[in-house]
Amino acid sequence: MLAMLLFSAIWPSESRAQTDHADCIASGVDQVPANILADLPDGQLKPLAASYFLDPAGTVSADSIASQDFTSTPCQEQFDIARSPGALWLKFTARNPHAEAQMWGISFMETVMDDVTLFQAQGGALVPIARDGRTIPAARSDNDRLQTSVSFGIEQGQEETYYVRVSGTYAPSVTPVIGSVNLLSRWSSGFTAISAVMLGFCIIMTLFSLILFRHIHPRFYQFYTAYLIGMFCMTFLFDGWPHVLFGSTISTQQWKPFIELAAGLVMIANIQYCRILLTIDTDPQQRKQAVFHWLTGLGVIGTLWAMIDPLDWGTPVSILLIINPFVLLYVSGRKMLDGVKQAVPVFASLFALSIGLFASLYFFKFPVPITETSSAFDLIMMRPITLSYTSSTIVEAIFMMVAISIMINAMQRQRNAAVTEAVRLRDKIDIAQKQPAPAAPVQAGAEDTGDTLDALLASSLDKKLPPPAGQGFLDRATQAVIENVSQRGFGAGALASTLGVTEKTLGRRLKKAQGLTPAAFIRSIRLSYARDLIMLRQFDTIAEIAEASGFSSVSHFAKLFRQEFKESPSEAFKSLESL
Structure with a gap:
């Protein structure tokens, strides 16, 4: 659609230019006028x-x-x-x-x-x-x-x-x-505005992704962030911002290896975050990531090759930058047909990028003839490479952010469901252990007695025991806290509002059911959630666990964790590794 719009915008001037050129040749002019x-x-x-x-x-x-x-x-x-x-x-x-x-x-x-x-x-x-x-x-x-x-x-x-x-x-x-000079000034201002929009977009989306996805495992956003940083560096250097902002006098030949490096980073990061997005829901035994490995290997070789002598050997990176989105577009289309939800926005983002690259390649190969004009916009449209690539990159990044959000939301729901089930199972075990065990037969030996207790415990977990008074309310309160566990401001007032009761009623019912204040109850759920995240191997660092559990201070989290479970988070990590 973008290519069609650009083509329709410049078609009249192109036709007029061809007519002017034909008139010039027909006039028989043999010298430059x-x-x-x-x-x-x-x-x-x-x-x-x-x-x-x-x-x-x-x-x-x-x-x-x-x-x-x-x-x-x-x-x-x-x-x-x-x-x-x-x-x-x-x-x-x-x-x-x-x-x-x-x-x-x-x-x-x-x-x-x-x-x-x-x-x-x-x-x-x-x-x-x-x-x-x-x-x-x-x-x-x-x-x-x-x-x-x-x-x-x-x-x-x-x-x-x-x-x-x-x-x-x-x-x-x-x-x-x-x-x-006035028209040239307006033309330069328009070009500067397009370049500045691209740079600003890269900065904003990078900060947005780091803030929004910082509590998720780094592999789900690190390549996307690297992609945006590479786009920023490539645009910043190619468009000449160091010369304007800092008075740099470095030549294009000296900048070119760094531009090729940034272009290679963009290409490889694009391949990697598409790989993660499109294979995260797939059976590890059937992921078939060979195409991603081949594209990555070619990207690394092409980038290193271009950096050696970018003016002569920069073509491989340019070709790979154009080919990769089309290959990934095909892969995402197959994943979309397989029912992978995040494949839909991935396909849309790669489609937008492919259209922009195609338009850029077309107008580079077949430039629009220059015609007389009084409009800076017409001048930009006579060389729409920058505009088409910038607009397609922005649309591509927005759709990719949607894809990452869909994937993260799905993973968050799965994680919350797993942690909720772990909490409920723990409560059932606690209830079963508190039930008075039947008296063992006098004639039974010690070994028989142990087997009997194990059988009783297993059967008590299988039975549908009637929940104690207030258990339904506790389950709803627990679920509400887990669903908002990463929100640091989620306190007693927010919990009461979610449950549809007053803070006084919430405090009274929690005190009666568990002997805890609302703040202590929320803190207990957060700590249990953090321990379950460790047990489920959802994160690799204590800082990530604390962030995902809603604690603003890692040291405060570690102190509360030790008080609650008699071991520090790092000790829990080590014990899990040894297990």
Whole structure:
């Protein structure tokens, strides 16, 4: 749906661009025309008409560039560029027929640039008049925004010749445009807003997952959190935030290994949390996780390979980033048909991500031709890769959060049911042990007496004993506390409200049934719940047990646990391990 919307949004301008290009070829123009600023009313932008010279080694200086042979191709929008330290030179003319001086800017549809220097031909020499890029210190740069651009002014009725040197980019080609500085500023602001939304979303969802799922076993959220952190780092570095925020002058070639590492982290974390979500409810003997192991192995190899020489070998990671969601989409679809509940939002999240990746790949392979426009939104839609990937990633993360929530709620219900059953069984054993045992026959031996007592105890557990007075109320109170055990603020008032009685009535009935105050009763249930969590091996640390049982202080929890059960939580862990 996202790809269709993007395609429908840019289809009219694409058709118009093809028409303009056909008109340009049909006109028989054999040289690059001048960029007539009269065609650019305030706020408008169009492709830059320029000839080009490719400098693969990056050794041609400004003093000698004018003597080089520039290639002139009519209506050309994209120009190939050599990898660093190579450079691309563009030569163009601009004419101002207006009655007043005009200020215009040169920018690129590709946002990643290390160095863009604008020269003006003056008296047979080239004079640098503007400079921008990620390796340019702030004191020497004419622009402090994410979008790279350089500006120039031209007097009324004048026609001037300019040269632009471009170096350092991830893309194999660049698409220069010329427009008003106001439109370029709005365009940069729009791009910055999209990138900032992505970064803010990653931060918020990371904190949200850590806060919401911190009492769950780490394996159920650690990969999801790693995925969000990887997305944050990849976006932060790729979009050039270190240069804007901290004045960093590190080049794209130096940043690329870290970006590839972040991309690999995103890919591997995505595989792992999909594996956990889709196999947690499956029989361990039938989980068939080979596909996840293969994808993870390929991801690790591809990431390490790309980090060695990212500009030459970064393709495997890019391919795997695109292939993985489609493979996982198929796996989640099979799990959804098998009735795994959390597979539904997992499928929806991977579907959204796959659509976004497909749209990004399509528009990267078949870029939309640049047309004249006065809208910053139109400019963004002419290169919808960033917008499509950002929106699909946000939708994917939201659905994945839903999937994790569904899984955790199901596990919480199962855990509460198991602990409730353990509490009830313990109560039955206590009741059975308190029942007076029948007198053993005098002629029975000691061994026979022991067997008789064991048989009586077993039979007492099997019998449906009538509950003592107030047992039903105690069961409901116990269940209410267990269902809210992780909520630290769940006290006497909340328990009374849940049971539909007043606090005074609650205190009186608990005092009569068990001789405990409501606070002591809740604390006792929390401690029993904590001990059952240890026995059921639900957590690996005391801090997690305390958190899941509703205790804010680990030391206070350990003290109460020892008072209640005559052993510390750590001793309970050790005794369980020895058992």
